[in-house]
Amino acid sequence: MKSTDKTVLIVDDTSYTRVVMRRILEPEGFIVVAEASNGEEAIELYNKHKPMIVMMDIIMPGIDGIQALQEIRRIDPQSNVVMCSSLGQEKRLTKAIGLGARDYIVKPLRADRVLAAIRAIMLLQEDR
Amino acid sequence: MSSTGEFIQTVLGSCVAVCLYDHVKQIGGMNHFLLAKFKDASRFKAIEVIGKYGNLAIPELVRRIENRDGNRCNIVAKIVGGASILAISSQNNVPESNVQGAREILTKLSIPVVAQDTGGKQGRKVLFNTKTGRITINEKKIL
Amino acid sequence: MSSENNKLCKEAVAVLNKVWKMSSQKAAEDLTIMSGDNFHLSNMNFQQVPLEDIPDLIGNPEQIVSVVMLEITGKCKGEILLILPEKSADELVSILFGNYQLSAEEIEENRQSALRETGNILGSAFLNSIAAITDMEVLPTVPVDAKDMTAAIMDIIQIKYASIGDQIFVAESALMRDSKPMALYLLAIFEPESLAEIVKHSNRSFLE
Numbered sequence: 001m002k003s004t005d006k007t008v009l010i011v012d013d014t015s016y017t018r019v020v021m022r023r024i025l026e027p028e029g030f031i032v033v034a035e036a037s038n039g040e041e042a043i044e045l046y047n048k049h050k051p052m053i054v055m056m057d058i059i060m061p062g063i064d065g066i067q068a069l070q071e072i073r074r075i076d077p078q079s080n081v082v083m084c085s086s087l088g089q090e091k092r093l094t095k096a097i098g099l100g101a102r103d104y105i106v107k108p109l110r111a112d113r114v115l116a117a118i119r120a121i122m123l124l125q126e127d128r
Numbered sequence: 129m130s131s132t133g134e135f136i137q138t139v140l141g142s143c144v145a146v147c148l149y150d151h152v153k154q155i156g157g158m159n160h161f162l163l164a165k166f167k168d169a170s171r172f173k174a175i176e177v178i179g180k181y182g183n184l185a186i187p188e189l190v191r192r193i194e195n196r197d198g199n200r201c202n203i204v205a206k207i208v209g210g211a212s213i214l215a216i217s218s219q220n221n222v223p224e225s226n227v228q229g230a231r232e233i234l235t236k237l238s239i240p241v242v243a244q245d246t247g248g249k250q251g252r253k254v255l256f257n258t259k260t261g262r263i264t265i266n267e268k269k270i271l
Numbered sequence: 272m273s274s275e276n277n278k279l280c281k282e283a284v285a286v287l288n289k290v291w292k293m294s295s296q297k298a299a300e301d302l303t304i305m306s307g308d309n310f311h312l313s314n315m316n317f318q319q320v321p322l323e324d325i326p327d328l329i330g331n332p333e334q335i336v337s338v339v340m341l342e343i344t345g346k347c348k349g350e351i352l353l354i355l356p357e358k359s360a361d362e363l364v365s366i367l368f369g370n371y372q373l374s375a376e377e378i379e380e381n382r383q384s385a386l387r388e389t390g391n392i393l394g395s396a397f398l399n400s401i402a403a404i405t406d407m408e409v410l411p412t413v414p415v416d417a418k419d420m421t422a423a424i425m426d427i428i429q430i431k432y433a434s435i436g437d438q439i440f441v442a443e444s445a446l447m448r449d450s451k452p453m454a455l456y457l458l459a460i461f462e463p464e465s466l467a468e469i470v471k472h473s474n475r476s477f478l479e
Contacts, residue, residue: 086395
């Protein structure tokens with residue numbers, strides 16, 4: 001059963017970004033259930049924890065964020081994945097949204113942007 | 129190259145330096161090349177191109193030592209460099225190929241390799257004493 | 272160089288300098304967001320540089336620097352390098368972590384990662400701008416980092432471009448923090464065919 005807590009899986013190959021993301025989310029009451037540094041780990045940890053939100057980087061070694069997004073959406077069509085990438089190129093953005101990403105944040109991470117994206121998803125969840 | 133006992137210095141990352149030393153005449157020289165093999169060796173004579181490629185630079189250095197009354201039979205080689213500092217795809221196995229290429233060229237020239245400090249992930253500051261044939265690496269290691 | 276190549280080089284330089292002007296403001300804003308400090312990046316002037324001059328491009332070849340490199344893939348091929356002398360690297364890391372109250376140990380553990388992410392974001396700002404004006408997908412690889420002597424690091428560039436030609440296109444930009452210069456070099460290097468692609472696909476209205 002999918003958790004309705006404020007649980008988050010952070011996926012980024014850069015530990016600095018994972019630290020920043022934690023520092024944005026934890027003071028707002030979100031629970032970081034796990035961190036992944038590549039797409040394979042992301043899929044495995046999603047299966048294990050079924051977090052409410054996945055914050056997903058794109059360019060990573062091995063399976064990238066787009067492939068991980070596809071797999072997670074295949075496993076759980078109700079999953080909420082927000083792409084976070086320095087790549088602000090329209091084709092990538094369109095592709096990610098087309099594959100089911102709920103939002104696309106262009107780095108660097110801004111607390112207001114991250115929290116707004118997550119709160120919008122939470123509102124949609126409540127409406128379901 | 130020097131026959132007057134000068135020091136020759138260079139900094140190496142993935143590139144390789146071959147230091148040649150005639151221990152009888154005390155003449156030494158160093159080349160610092162980018163790639164082991166330039167394939168179309170017949171076309172170029174310009175020194176800038178020769179210096180870039182091991183299969184051109186090493187024989188040229190031997191020739192210059194011989195021109196200063198050095199004797200190929202008395203020349204020994206020391207190889208330094210070939211580090212993999214950044215793990216990028218375009219580099220593939222270039223550092224290892226450079227070192228291997230240098231060894232092959234020296235074997236063909238019948239010049240023995242008496243010491244080697246290659247590979248790893250750190251650059252090397254190399255100081256070659258052309259009088260003694262001694263090499264100091266990063267102010268610590270002596271070859 | 273043939274007059275056709277000369278024309279291509281001039282056109283490519285004009286496009287890239289305009290792209291940089293467009294993206295440097297975004298890149299500086301990105302650094303400001305990451306750190307809370309006020310940053311500005313100088314103009315990035317593309318020029319052709321002989322391969323043999325590459326080791327001296329950043330100054331003292333024996334100076335220890337931190338470097339982050341992204342390779343550019345897709346229709347454009349090349350590299351973007353962020354190079355910082357150690358003092359600047361320490362200063363930048365300290366600024367980046369300033370807002371997050373980390374212990375000295377945590378900062379040290381995440382130091383290289385912070386520099387990698389900085390290189391990633393600055394490089395991507397530039398590539399995103401190229402993508403915007405050419406409509407080509409221009410993608411960076413996962414960034415890699417190292418700390419070593421400048422000349423040892425620049426060996427990689429010399430080796431790669433040795434078989435391509437004697438000259439490469441390179442540009443550097445300087446960083447200002449609160450109007451004080453901070454030694455940081457952002458280099459962008461393109462393979463010659465990629466320059467032709469950039470010029471060919473550039474939106475003409477952008478160039479006017």
